Amino acid sequence: MEADDNNSLQTKDNISKALELESIDFFVRLMSLLGLPRSVGEIYGLLYFNPEALTMDQVASRLEISIGSASQGLKTLRSLKAVKTSYVQGDRRDHYLAESEFRRLFSTFLNDEILPHLESAKDRIKRMEQEMPMETSEHFEFYNIRIEKLKRLTKASGRLLPALARLLKL
Amino acid sequence: MEADDNNSLQTKDNISKALELESIDFFVRLMSLLGLPRSVGEIYGLLYFNPEALTMDQVASRLEISIGSASQGLKTLRSLKAVKTSYVQGDRRDHYLAESEFRRLFSTFLNDEILPHLESAKDRIKRMEQEMPMETSEHFEFYNIRIEKLKRLTKASGRLLPALARLLKL
DNA sequence: CATATATTTCAAAAAAATTTGAAAATAGCA
DNA sequence: TGCTATTTTCAAATTTTTTTGAAATATATG
Numbered sequence: 001m002e003a004d005d006n007n008s009l010q011t012k013d014n015i016s017k018a019l020e021l022e023s024i025d026f027f028v029r030l031m032s033l034l035g036l037p038r039s040v041g042e043i044y045g046l047l048y049f050n051p052e053a054l055t056m057d058q059v060a061s062r063l064e065i066s067i068g069s070a071s072q073g074l075k076t077l078r079s080l081k082a083v084k085t086s087y088v089q090g091d092r093r094d095h096y097l098a099e100s101e102f103r104r105l106f107s108t109f110l111n112d113e114i115l116p117h118l119e120s121a122k123d124r125i126k127r128m129e130q131e132m133p134m135e136t137s138e139h140f141e142f143y144n145i146r147i148e149k150l151k152r153l154t155k156a157s158g159r160l161l162p163a164l165a166r167l168l169k170l
Numbered sequence: 171m172e173a174d175d176n177n178s179l180q181t182k183d184n185i186s187k188a189l190e191l192e193s194i195d196f197f198v199r200l201m202s203l204l205g206l207p208r209s210v211g212e213i214y215g216l217l218y219f220n221p222e223a224l225t226m227d228q229v230a231s232r233l234e235i236s237i238g239s240a241s242q243g244l245k246t247l248r249s250l251k252a253v254k255t256s257y258v259q260g261d262r263r264d265h266y267l268a269e270s271e272f273r274r275l276f277s278t279f280l281n282d283e284i285l286p287h288l289e290s291a292k293d294r295i296k297r298m299e300q301e302m303p304m305e306t307s308e309h310f311e312f313y314n315i316r317i318e319k320l321k322r323l324t325k326a327s328g329r330l331l332p333a334l335a336r337l338l339k340l
Numbered sequence: 341c342a343t344a345t346a347t348t349t350c351a352a353a354a355a356a357a358t359t360t361g362a363a364a365a366t367a368g369c370a
Numbered sequence: 371t372g373c374t375a376t377t378t379t380c381a382a383a384t385t386t387t388t389t390t391g392a393a394a395t396a397t398a399t400g
Contacts, residue, residue, distance in 0.1 A: 016301070016302075016303055016313065018301040019298055019301040019302065019303075019313070022294055022297055022298045022301060023298065025294065026291065026294050026295075026298075026320070029287060029290075029291075030287075030291075033284070033287060035203075035205060037357075037358060037359085038358080038359095039358075039359075048316060049313065049316055051308075051309040051312045051313075055376090056376080056377070057376090065359075065360090066359065066360045066361065067360095067361090067376095067377080067378095068359070068360055068361065068362090068378085068379080068380090069358080069359055069360070071377060071378060071379085072358090072359085072378085072379090074377095075378085092367080092368055092369085092375070092376075093375080093376065093377090094376085094377080100315075100316060100319050102319070102323050114203070117199060117200075117203060120199075121196065121199075121200075124192055124195065124196050125196075127192055128189055128192045128193065128196075131186070131188040131189040131192060132186075132189065133186055133189075138221075139221040142221045143186065143189070143219065143221075145270075146218060146219055146270060149270050149272070150196070153272050160334070163333070164330070164334075207387075207388055207389085208388080208389095209388075209389075225346090226346080226347070227346090235389075235390090236389065236390045236391065237346095237347080237348095237390095237391090238348085238349080238350090238389070238390055238391065238392090239388080239389055239390070241347060241348060241349085242348085242349090242388090242389085245348085262345075262346070262397075262398050262399080263345085263346065263347090264346085264347085341400105342399105342400090343398105343399090343400085344397105344398090344399085344400100345396105345397080345398080345399095346395105346396080346397075346398090347394105347395080347396070347397085348393105348394080348395070348396085349392100349393090349394075349395085350390105350391100350392095350393090350394095351390105351391100351392100351393105352389105352390085352391090352392105353388105353389080353390070353391095354387105354388080354389070354390080355386105355387080355388070355389080356385105356386085356387070356388080357384105357385085357386070357387080358383105358384080358385070358386080359382105359383085359384070359385080360380105360381105360382085360383070360384080361380100361381100361382090361383095362379100362380100362381100362382105363378105363379090363380095363381105364377105364378080364379075364380100365376105365377080365378070365379085366375105366376080366377070366378080367374100367375085367376075367377090368373105368374090368375080368376090369372105369373090369374085369375100370371100370372090370373085370374100
């Protein structure tokens, strides 16, 4: 049935098979830069150049990955708001389309993956201040400077994230 | 010998042992955000709050990691310009200090890890354009829009990296 | 130059992350 | 409600990454 699926679309799809492979390659690398697993990049790359929404097993069979992998990968992509489902009449399966607004994708990523780290970093720096040696201690000034640098780093990152989000609005 | 080392510094160092642990924790997380292995974060975290330069085996024994790991980790940190060696008279071992200018650390990272990907992304998009279906093809417009979005993405990233580097100069 | 010391390298071991496959859960429809 | 199609979950298998340990290499010093 899946093989069939491939065949029925063959004439149309072969035109863009090479394109699809480039796309998958592209997004596998991009996603791995963001620390996401290969399968997630593959799925997004496949969907990105697919004019029509694909079901989970179409994704699985076209990429030759298990449906478990496809399910998990699509879950990740959903949580990143990198895919959306489209309703198809008379078919109860979910149909997936790539969300092509990278801005949304990245800003979700920044908010979900980076911001929490930034918050906990602030807490950790507060704790470090409490663990600082006394002012009279030999290397007091050294420790002080290091803590200040960390504070500046988190401040800079705090400004950076909104700036990043802004720059991505293109 | 190493245990000795610990003991001789004990009074002084115990003051900042908790600080050191927080530091290691902090940088293990930060580095792993950049995709760097645990040991690299540990080493940097240890050095960051160390007023005096440490040798490779001091690093290894304090962190209880192998000297192989310490050697590889320090190599990585050197290539990121995240540590510098300081000469100590009458001791032929290398002595390492953390480079505390994060700006340098990050800009090396951007140049070495991110920029090359950006370059190859441009090439890949060029190839995609050649693999585009003909103008008469059914979904031509769809493909065209997707390619344009990719181009805009790389353009935006191209502007982003210098902007990032600039924002880090704080 | 020989020797001792320090560092790097790299194959094998260990650990961590990802994928699979099948059972469990969920949801649509008659 | 019961039946079937679809999706999720998760333990086990696989794959990838990281670490170790020891041999090889390099370096300083007498």
